[in-house]
Amino acid sequence: MTDKPAIELVGIDKKFGAVHANKDINLTVAKGTIHGIIGENGAGKSTLMSIIYGFYHADSGEIRVNGSPVAIRDSQAAIAAGIGMVHQHFMLVDNFTVLENIMLGAEGGMLLARGVASARAELKRLETEYGLEVDPDTLIEELPVGLQQRVEILKAMYRGAEILILDEPTGVLTPAEADHLFRILKVLRDQGKTIILITHKLREIMAITDTVSVMRRGEMVATRKTAETTVEELAELMVGRRVLLRVQKGEANPGAAVLSVRNLTVKDNRGVTMVDNVSFDVRAGEIVGIAGVAGNGQSELLEAIAGIRKPVSGEILLDGQTIDKADPAWLRELGLAHIPEDRHHMGLVLKFEEYENSVLGYHRRPGYSRGPLLDLEAIRKDAMEKIEKYDIRPPNPRLKTANFSGGNQQKIVVAREIERDPKMLIIGQPTRGVDIGAIEFIHRRIIEMRDAGKAILLVSVELDEIRALSDRILVMFAGHVVGEKTPDAGEQTLGLMMAGIAA
Amino acid sequence: MDYYEIFISILASTIRLSIPLIFTALAGLFSERAGIFDIGLEGKMLGSAFAAACIAYLTDSAWLGLGAGIVCSVALSLVHGFASITNRGNQIVSGVAINFFIAGITIVLGQAWFGQGGRTPQLSPEARFAPIILPGADAAHDIPIIGPIYANVISGNNILTYLAFLAVPFSWWVLYRTRFGLRMRAVGENPGAVDTAGISVAWLRYRAVMCAGILCGFSGTYLAIAQSAAFIKDMSAGKGYIALAALVFAKWKPVPVMFACLLFGFLDALANFMQGKQVPLIGEVPVQVFQALPYILTCVLLAGFIGVAIPPKAGGVPYTKER
Amino acid sequence: MSTASVPLPNWINYGLIPLLNLVVAFLISGFVVWLIGESPLDALSLLIEGSLGNGEFIGLTLFYATSFIFTGLSVAVAIHAGLFNIGSEGQAYVGGLGCALIALSLDKYVPWYVTMPVAVVGAALFGAIAAFIPAWLQAKRGSHIVITTIMFNYIIASLMNYLLVHVLIVPGKMAPETRTFLEGGQLPKLTWLMEIFGTKLGAAPLNVSFIIALVMCYVVWLLIWRTKLGFEMRTLGVSPTAASYAGIPYVRIVMIAMMLSGALAGMMALNPVMGASARLQVGFVSGAGFVGIAVSLMGRNHPLGIIFAAILFGILYQGGDWISFEMPNITREMILVIQGLVILFAGALEYMFRPAIVRLYQQFKRA
Amino acid sequence: ADVKPALVYGTGGKFDKSFNEAAYNGAEKFKAETGIAYRDFEPTGDTQGEQAIRNFASRGFNPVVAVSFAWTSAIEKVAAEFPDTKFIIVDSVVDKPNVRSVVYKEEEGSYLVGVLAGMASKTGKVGFVGGMDIPLIRKFECGYEQGARAAKANVEVFQNMTGTTGAAWNDPVRGGELTKNQIDQGADVIYAAAGATGLGVLQTAADNKKLSIGVDSNQNHLHPGSVLTSMVKRVDLAVYNAYTDTKNDKFTSGVQALGVKEDGVGAAIDDNNKSLITPEMQAAVDKAKADIIAGTIKVHDYTSDNACPK
Numbered sequence A: 001m002t003d004k005p006a007i008e009l010v011g012i013d014k015k016f017g018a019v020h021a022n023k024d025i026n027l028t029v030a031k032g033t034i035h036g037i038i039g040e041n042g043a044g045k046s047t048l049m050s051i052i053y054g055f056y057h058a059d060s061g062e063i064r065v066n067g068s069p070v071a072i073r074d075s076q077a078a079i080a081a082g083i084g085m086v087h088q089h090f091m092l093v094d095n096f097t098v099l100e101n102i103m104l105g106a107e108g109g110m111l112l113a114r115g116v117a118s119a120r121a122e123l124k125r126l127e128t129e130y131g132l133e134v135d136p137d138t139l140i141e142e143l144p145v146g147l148q149q150r151v152e153i154l155k156a157m158y159r160g161a162e163i164l165i166l167d168e169p170t171g172v173l174t175p176a177e178a179d180h181l182f183r184i185l186k187v188l189r190d191q192g193k194t195i196i197l198i199t200h201k202l203r204e205i206m207a208i209t210d211t212v213s214v215m216r217r218g219e220m221v222a223t224r225k226t227a228e229t230t231v232e233e234l235a236e237l238m239v240g241r242r243v244l245l246r247v248q249k250g251e252a253n254p255g256a257a258v259l260s261v262r263n264l265t266v267k268d269n270r271g272v273t274m275v276d277n278v279s280f281d282v283r284a285g286e287i288v289g290i291a292g293v294a295g296n297g298q299s300e301l302l303e304a305i306a307g308i309r310k311p312v313s314g315e316i317l318l319d320g321q322t323i324d325k326a327d328p329a330w331l332r333e334l335g336l337a338h339i340p341e342d343r344h345h346m347g348l349v350l351k352f353e354e355y356e357n358s359v360l361g362y363h364r365r366p367g368y369s370r371g372p373l374l375d376l377e378a379i380r381k382d383a384m385e386k387i388e389k390y391d392i393r394p395p396n397p398r399l400k401t402a403n404f405s406g407g408n409q410q411k412i413v414v415a416r417e418i419e420r421d422p423k424m425l426i427i428g429q430p431t432r433g434v435d436i437g438a439i440e441f442i443h444r445r446i447i448e449m450r451d452a453g454k455a456i457l458l459v460s461v462e463l464d465e466i467r468a469l470s471d472r473i474l475v476m477f478a479g480h481v482v483g484e485k486t487p488d489a490g491e492q493t494l495g496l497m498m499a500g501i502a503a
Numbered sequence B: 001m002d003y004y005e006i007f008i009s010i011l012a013s014t015i016r017l018s019i020p021l022i023f024t025a026l027a028g029l030f031s032e033r034a035g036i037f038d039i040g041l042e043g044k045m046l047g048s049a050f051a052a053a054c055i056a057y058l059t060d061s062a063w064l065g066l067g068a069g070i071v072c073s074v075a076l077s078l079v080h081g082f083a084s085i086t087n088r089g090n091q092i093v094s095g096v097a098i099n100f101f102i103a104g105i106t107i108v109l110g111q112a113w114f115g116q117g118g119r120t121p122q123l124s125p126e127a128r129f130a131p132i133i134l135p136g137a138d139a140a141h142d143i144p145i146i147g148p149i150y151a152n153v154i155s156g157n158n159i160l161t162y163l164a165f166l167a168v169p170f171s172w173w174v175l176y177r178t179r180f181g182l183r184m185r186a187v188g189e190n191p192g193a194v195d196t197a198g199i200s201v202a203w204l205r206y207r208a209v210m211c212a213g214i215l216c217g218f219s220g221t222y223l224a225i226a227q228s229a230a231f232i233k234d235m236s237a238g239k240g241y242i243a244l245a246a247l248v249f250a251k252w253k254p255v256p257v258m259f260a261c262l263l264f265g266f267l268d269a270l271a272n273f274m275q276g277k278q279v280p281l282i283g284e285v286p287v288q289v290f291q292a293l294p295y296i297l298t299c300v301l302l303a304g305f306i307g308v309a310i311p312p313k314a315g316g317v318p319y320t321k322e323r
Numbered sequence C: 001m002s003t004a005s006v007p008l009p010n011w012i013n014y015g016l017i018p019l020l021n022l023v024v025a026f027l028i029s030g031f032v033v034w035l036i037g038e039s040p041l042d043a044l045s046l047l048i049e050g051s052l053g054n055g056e057f058i059g060l061t062l063f064y065a066t067s068f069i070f071t072g073l074s075v076a077v078a079i080h081a082g083l084f085n086i087g088s089e090g091q092a093y094v095g096g097l098g099c100a101l102i103a104l105s106l107d108k109y110v111p112w113y114v115t116m117p118v119a120v121v122g123a124a125l126f127g128a129i130a131a132f133i134p135a136w137l138q139a140k141r142g143s144h145i146v147i148t149t150i151m152f153n154y155i156i157a158s159l160m161n162y163l164l165v166h167v168l169i170v171p172g173k174m175a176p177e178t179r180t181f182l183e184g185g186q187l188p189k190l191t192w193l194m195e196i197f198g199t200k201l202g203a204a205p206l207n208v209s210f211i212i213a214l215v216m217c218y219v220v221w222l223l224i225w226r227t228k229l230g231f232e233m234r235t236l237g238v239s240p241t242a243a244s245y246a247g248i249p250y251v252r253i254v255m256i257a258m259m260l261s262g263a264l265a266g267m268m269a270l271n272p273v274m275g276a277s278a279r280l281q282v283g284f285v286s287g288a289g290f291v292g293i294a295v296s297l298m299g300r301n302h303p304l305g306i307i308f309a310a311i312l313f314g315i316l317y318q319g320g321d322w323i324s325f326e327m328p329n330i331t332r333e334m335i336l337v338i339q340g341l342v343i344l345f346a347g348a349l350e351y352m353f354r355p356a357i358v359r360l361y362q363q364f365k366r367a
Numbered sequence D: 001a002d003v004k005p006a007l008v009y010g011t012g013g014k015f016d017k018s019f020n021e022a023a024y025n026g027a028e029k030f031k032a033e034t035g036i037a038y039r040d041f042e043p044t045g046d047t048q049g050e051q052a053i054r055n056f057a058s059r060g061f062n063p064v065v066a067v068s069f070a071w072t073s074a075i076e077k078v079a080a081e082f083p084d085t086k087f088i089i090v091d092s093v094v095d096k097p098n099v100r101s102v103v104y105k106e107e108e109g110s111y112l113v114g115v116l117a118g119m120a121s122k123t124g125k126v127g128f129v130g131g132m133d134i135p136l137i138r139k140f141e142c143g144y145e146q147g148a149r150a151a152k153a154n155v156e157v158f159q160n161m162t163g164t165t166g167a168a169w170n171d172p173v174r175g176g177e178l179t180k181n182q183i184d185q186g187a188d189v190i191y192a193a194a195g196a197t198g199l200g201v202l203q204t205a206a207d208n209k210k211l212s213i214g215v216d217s218n219q220n221h222l223h224p225g226s227v228l229t230s231m232v233k234r235v236d237l238a239v240y241n242a243y244t245d246t247k248n249d250k251f252t253s254g255v256q257a258l259g260v261k262e263d264g265v266g267a268a269i270d271d272n273n274k275s276l277i278t279p280e281m282q283a284a285v286d287k288a289k290a291d292i293i294a295g296t297i298k299v300h301d302y303t304s305d306n307a308c309p310k
């Protein structure tokens, strides 16, 4: 029996202004399979899935569900066609309960009272059937991300989804949680549901999918049976050339401690303790990596060290001097540079011209200003030098920063922070959303900094990146540093630590 | 006049002065809970007061006046919606624009049509909402303590007053017990969640601002044809802003909104009452102090003595999927 | 396809689109005029005749524009720091107190050119003080500046009222206003300026504060785009998180920006108080602070744009007076109507025509 | 002589049923009698008056009448600029050779209505709601209080002012609220001297079945049976006289103070309120009027010493 494919995409094309996110995409997903989609950041995976889900509209192209073309005007239509989606950024209302979130859009009547009881019953059924336990009356904001994701899956199941799209579901999960998720997905598949799974972790693709498609720069470049391909082939398809999966670096030569963190406790904006009594050192000439699942306090830790967030208690010492003021400008004076996790909201002002961003945070420095005035000529000359040195394209300091691509934007930040020759560099997610060429370049610069005797603290949710760059690895879980390892520690070991299971 | 009578008098005055605030603040509640800031409450109130007065004057019917007030206010809401929902414009700017437009157009049209310096002609009794004397009010007068309250505070108000107090639990019920309310609260917190649940964000928000329009229509109508007997230029006199402050003060919840509005109404009543009177120890306090009091109090309250008031998270931010 | 991020050339962004928005605002205003039963074309010609028809009218137009430049700059400076200051109205009112106190105390002793600089400082200082509390509430307590500045407009109105009715009023006079300043407290008129252009200023109160306003435009331009402070304000205005990352002190910048904004609003008082009526009157600001919002939006928060927008609004105000005088059916509040429409179309609906224009532009480029 | 009359109203609007309407009636009467048209202008804000006055003067209008003290400084200025034009200011004094200032002895008229109020009150409590808190309005209040006391020695007089800016003339809501307060405190006759705000006072009194007293124009017809009387102030005369005097070359500058004697102020009694006025009340008013004219009653003028005798 040849079943009709669950999903068929024909000639899907989508532009966001000047960005061509999807170029003439064709894709066939067979019913009852797990179909993986991989691709670098910005390849257009989420866009494509959002088009299937009716969140975006394709500029042209056709979507067929179970063989017949459907016009998916909005998510309502997608839901009606049996499509469910778990978004990369969760679509939950934080101050609603789990139940309210699940009912939203499927309330079962004008009044809530009637729907509530049946929703509870249905939830119970789903829970027992798939092992998706979650208390329906807790508020979303009180749930850990793993459970929030479960709510998203429940939402889709509650609406009777036959086709389930998961957009990078494991980015926020520990390896163990990811395994649990995969078990659920397999149960779903065995019951005849179709699953599209987006990820850029090749290991996961190999472990769970039946088929895999590769996207690159908006194009669908290949589709393979998982059993018939290899990690190396997929990597090459993804990037478009052969890649070295390891960074070249020599032995570290650590000196005296530059940064010392003592019993640091930090709370987030809601007053929740995110960093709990953490202590560690970073010495000159070494890279200390902080591994952990997103949301375990790494961001708050970085912000506290960078002076953006005031710690509740504890002490931070830079070169033996206590940093007791949360004042990033002053810390820069002391030689602390910071490449933030989020370049769009922190590292750059996207509306500014490139040269303005090339001095952001350093604009008060003597070379850049005269009295109260900025020395625009000096700033632009300086920006041009960095552009050349870092091969930032296009080489135009007067261009609006928003018009640079993600990798080049990241280079603007990296150039600015590294070129002031700091003694301490803290880095969050150095290569998020950056193409592979830029990744190699940025990694090289980081290693060079280390070899020049700088102290470097690196936070990344990409375990591979942490292992490739770090000389020592600290693992964070639930605000604590649960252990320290060397980079040759196995992925398994680190994964368990990230889940808070082993130390 | 004994203290109890003074108290009754101020209480009755408080109620009368709170009604437009309650309607307006509830209007703001619907709009802002759905994520649309509404500085234009002031203008909507003024516009509907004008429309209500004109139509009530022409038709000699208070109810038609109310209808006109609502239509006008809803129309303005739609303009605000068109700017801030469809065109993703700045919500504050749009609100400010509406306030200017209405402040001008009411006087321009009023003067052109009636020639009374922007006022509309005095209304006949049929064109107004008259006080309703509840059964037994006259008899109750002499019962100690509760008698005067029944006769002077509870009885003797017009229908809109009672509607305002009904609107409070009704709003609560809509917000927390209906599908529309659930979706509306959701869209003010995370429009993405609503969108991916297959609900149109724009239409939902349009419905919310229309609710705001309807409620504002009531408040304007109250001003023009229940509390007074004509439209007078600028008769909203900043009440829209006070209502907005009450909304913040009440942390965007219906029942607290009512109490906040009663508080501001009380301050106003007190200001009227205290005028020219001697305050023990201080002597005669200049009226300006009382006139400024609600505004000062608002600032004091906003300064955080009410705890942090967290507005709906998506408030003021136009919903854009595509950059 | 979304058109929002398609770049357009400057002449479209800063020329065509605002012009289009303005035209629509005027068309609707014309409709209102027609509704009243007057001819929109006649009204338009009266508007132009009444505002630019002779030296005196031009003088009046520029007199109004002077006030609007100050308040427009005031709003713009705050907007660049991400703050929507609706309190320029009240800040200008208090600024009037500042310069009136200076004028009242100096006018007997010194000539105007000595009084003026002191009065400029006085007006700016008082305006800045008026902005201080809302700024502090925003910076330290997180109270929304839009609401607090509106509240302060009312509070200030009550305060000024009290002062004028009970303290500054001339005993025995009915009107709550100060005594008339002597020569030493009056700003001279710009008769010579008009003479350069071969016309007569007549009774129009155009005075040296017009020059001060132009100077302030340059100062503001310098501040916003050429100084470290301006850079920090703009950073905060566009991206508060980037500002905190860059170590730009939020509290300090909010306070400074708001107080500068208040100071500029305060300086507006020089024009009506010392330049025109030579006394401090109740409610002398009469909406100029709010016009500043429209002017700033129209002028895209740039001093040059603000000058043009202020003159446009000067034309509206002076011409509007003339219309209301010549067409008794149309009251002066027609100005508010137009102002509201301009704010709506140039501000909240500024991008309404953009998608259509982008499409046209792309077709045109392809062709 | 040639007249090209012009009229600038106060900010309440032409048809305010009160002060401005009285001025309008004066101008209309002149027009009806002579067939000479006039131009008028209704400023809606305080800053507009000066320009209107100047516009009229510069276009050769003569005389220019400005009703309302709000135009005092405007007249001062413009009169100096146009020495050949004749200006008339009502309710204020401007000392210029080409300006006639018409003021009224409002205290006398208010005394008369005060007498009626005192006699009509059953509770022995009467009220007064003023517009903007200025000495002029205190003058109304003071005369009223004296009259009420003359009628009933131990009468209690409540008084409130609506506000302290021009907006106080245009705030019937607050006017009504203040009235309600006074009624709650026992007042059963309330005198409004508050421009358009007074409409709210009269309305509230009518709604609560109490008596009210109108001002400036005869407002008895607004709520027949509820408006006890009106303190008419003959602003129409000031306008009418200004025009006819100029026409007949009899224009005089300086101050004209119009009191009961000159028929400039008085208590209106007509068909609308006849039923409210008993013969005794009628007699008392007539007597008070005669006494004032004869000088046997001297009504204290608040503005003379900024104080009201208690």
Ligand SMILES: Nc1ncnc2c1ncn2[C@@H]1O[C@H](COP(=O)(O)OP(=O)(O)OP(=O)(O)O)[C@@H](O)[C@H]1O
Binding pocket: A016, A019, A020, A021, A039, A040, A041, A042, A043, A044, A045, A046, A047, A048, A088, A433, B321, B322, B323
């Ligand atoms: N809403 C949007 N508006 C404008 N451009 C967008 C939008 N969403 C995505 N893009 C752009 O479209 C391109 C594809 O983005 P998309 O999110 O589909 O990538 P992705 O493959 O899912 O990447 P990632 O692995 O980072 O999730 C990127 O260049 C992105 O900047």
Ligand SMILES: Nc1ncnc2c1ncn2[C@@H]1O[C@H](COP(=O)(O)OP(=O)(O)OP(=O)(O)O)[C@@H](O)[C@H]1O
Binding pocket: B168, B169, B172, B176, B253, B254, B255, B256
């Ligand atoms: N029908 C009703 N009319 C008036 N008050 C009610 C009604 N039902 C409940 N209340 C009570 O009024 C109080 C305030 O209600 P409101 O809806 O403003 O807050 P809430 O529902 O408690 O808010 P939240 O749960 O979002 O914190 C609540 O404690 C509620 O129990």
Ligand SMILES: [Mg+2]
Binding pocket: A045, A046, A047, A088, A167, A168
């Ligand atoms: Mg993605």
Ligand SMILES: [Mg+2]
Binding pocket: B176
């Ligand atoms: Mg609740």
